[in-house]
Amino acid sequence: MAEYNFREIEQKWQQIWKEKGIFKSAVDPKCPKFYSLDMFPYPSGAGLHVGHPLGYIASDIVSRFKLLKGFNVLHPMGYDSFGLPAEQYAIQTGQHPAVTTEQNISRYTEQLKNIGFAFDWDREIRTSDPDYYKWTQWIFMQLFSSYYDLDADKALPISSLVARFEQEGNAQFKAVCDEDTPSFTATQWKDFSSNEQQQLLLHYRLTFLAETTVNWCGALGTVLSNDEVKDGFSERGGHPVERKKMMQWSMRITAYADRLIKGLDQLAWSEPIKEMQRNWIGKSIGAEIVFAVKGSHQKIQVFTTRVDTIYGVTYLALAPESDLAAELITDAQRATAETYIQQAKNRSERERMSDVKTISGAFTGAYAINPFNGEEIPIWVADYVLAGYGTGAVMAVPAHDERDYNFATHFGLEIRQVIEGSMENGSFPGKGGIIINSGNLTGLTMKEAINQCIDFLEEKGIGRGKVQYRMRDAIFTRQRYWGEPLPVYFKDGLPYLIEEKDLPLVLPGVDKYLPTEDGAPPLGRAKDWTYTTESGTYPLELSTMPGWAGSSWYFFRYMDPSNMQSFADKDKTDYWGAVDLYIGGSEHATGHLLYSRFWTKFLYDIGAVSIDEPFKKMINQGMIQGRSNFVYRIKGSNTFVSLGLKDTYDTSAMHVDVNIVHNDQLNLEKFKAWRLDLANAEFILEDGKYHCGAEVEKMSKSKYNVVNPDDIIERYGADTLRLYEMFLGPLEQFKPWNTNGIDGVYKFLRKLWNLYHPQNGAFAVSDAPPSKEELKALHKAIKKMEEDMANFSFNTSVSSFMIFVNELTSLGCNKREVLEPLAILISPYAPHIAEELWSLLGHGESITKASFPKFQEAHLVESNFEYPVMINGKLRAKLDLPLTLTVQEIEKAALADAQVQKWLEGKAPKKVIIVPGKIVNLVV
């Protein structure tokens, strides 16, 4: 073989890897493990684009590096194969989503295999596979059968809760439950009917059925997330969306809120992602206070983090949605207040949030009594108060809260300062100040005052200390077809689990993938969607699980993918443990990552696994954006003007397929062939070339900027693609895709090949011992690669390979002692060419079985250093001096230098700074 023939080499080695099962992994207690995981893809109909493999290549490089370092590596891939697009397609075509999903998966798999990943394909999983979702359903059943015990601070079986109820009722018992849970004694519990008992237990179960307000889209027959709603209409299709109360399954993730926050501390994730999770969970510590309403039996509950400012309260504000607000309005205020409420309610939540500057509100006419000093305070309705957070009511302290301040200023309400400080710049939080004008709180610090207030409230029974979370329980049902059925049937209107032996509850066939005529989910169309027990036949749940169900535990299933007895064998989950490196997009920062952590903690509580955090280290790769190209058509003609001349004509820009543009130059023939109407296009060129305009946009079919990895592989090979994606820039950075630099990477691989084929393309290596310089170049490269691997700085590693190969080329080195380690170094990045070279070097085994070369500092030791000599901070001379010189000797040498003397103009320097091995700086 003369030339570097990537096609032949890549196919050959992919075949060998497959046949020999090179990347099969198995538990091996003698060997340290490394679990390297990618966020598994949803197999969409569009296939893989060049953005997908970015993270996979990075994790593949780390995996192969760890193999060379002697680790037992688990590096699996699978598919998150339940999802809306397949269902949408099914609605349009009537084709079963399983069929299109299967097609998409085979396309993805083929594309992934072309890139030469070190995946253990035997471990492939699909969340829509009944053997997989059997265990998703099983985990759901465990959640249903558990409650969260606050004393034990963990999930415990619901049976032990029942035992406690039988002994002591629930009044003294600390467990996470719904706000509206009634309290009862042991005797009462025993007297309840079985149905009543079941009803009560639903208040405690970790997954439960409850009435929730949701975004209901009648036209789509489904509930939408806030994200999917834009200005009151569905993002998809633009149908109207209404707020509607519905019975929905929820997951009591709030029970784990505190542990989810605390757990973050031990994780090696980027700070921004951790911060996002903390903000999402949104813990605030404060107090709940009950205000009596003057001349009414009504009470208003507020939540505040600053109960110490209670003497500064000058009004209460209620959310417009509040039922209480409507009730409290006096006749005198009725007209204005009710109009305001109506207006505020009509504004969508999004509108209200984005429009911060407009201050609006209305006085109800009613007054509340401050329980601390008996003062009467006006009650207002204000749309800056959100119904969904806390109690939907706020005690306003204008002096120490900016929003309250703006509101009070706008409506001329009293502003009363209760913390030392200056009000010159409006309100201030004054968290460190001393309390003033506050009865017996005066003189205390914030902390002291808060404690004293809470004691007072609890003593009087009109409030308590409270921890409030922003995060709400996660809704767990979707009114859709293509998802996991819930293993639940209904008897007397109450939910019960099916028996474990009947798992999986397989998704039934339906005639259409649409809601039924009376608005029930698609499963309402299934025949015999019922469950039979000894006592009779009952209807099964019609909703399915949300997309995040299957992805919340898949990292465990990879450890034991075909286990029929359990979701994964404990010995295996114990061996593989937590994911050592997880790579994926930051768009999952609050959804997937939070749910996975929640389920892992739960599985830990019930003893199913031994870890309570699933992902030790996490890297978020930046999205690869598209880079669109444009041509400029003279309006009303079929003539196209090159970029530099476009302004001399009246032109309009038109997207052009980036695949017929190279280095921003248009291929004229391909352009004419691109579309029928362009066959007779004419061009006005610059220097005989057509230059296209370019812009960075999201990758999308309609912008003709989607680049498919297959095309790159066809043209340059998988190794070039892998190297190039890494060379593009730091992994975590967002960057546009362009192929402008890909030739350089391809050239580099050919240079690498030529090192081993020095003459006439014939393979030849010399067994002569390497020179000092050659060894130095080698060990410099080894060191750099290890450092970069620790920092996940893949782009700089590619550079250092280029430098190394350039050095060897100019040294004319083809010595085995250098070229063997070189092949190993590069093998994680460009595995195919490395395998080929390795086998040419005479090795019978795969290069993945080699060991990483050992770095030896001795080869890098220098005897001399070229000192930059700076005079007044400017580089004026360079001095090559031995590193053994002392500071005094360096100074002497520097001052003796002719160039230096010229700049000193005979004067002695005022100051001399010498950092040995770094720099000489003279100040004149």
Added chain:
RNA sequence: GCCGGGAUGGUGGAAUAGGUAGACACGCAAGACUUAAAAUCUUGUGGCCAGAUCGGCCGUGCGGGUUCGAUUCCCGCUCCUGGUACCA
């Protein structure tokens, strides 16, 4: 609005316990090889000034500061980008 991240040549980017800014590539220019083109190789390439020589000045988004020395640290801005919660 708030919370992150960022801004370096024509382009992607390199260099931060403060120490020679622009590594490595792309692009461009000139040259070699060739009937020619492609490919390949060699050389040059931040800007400005300069007898285009010796060399000098300016330069890491903008304005200040600390320092012998700042892309790096501090203060104040501008713009881009991701997230989001008017969270009491």
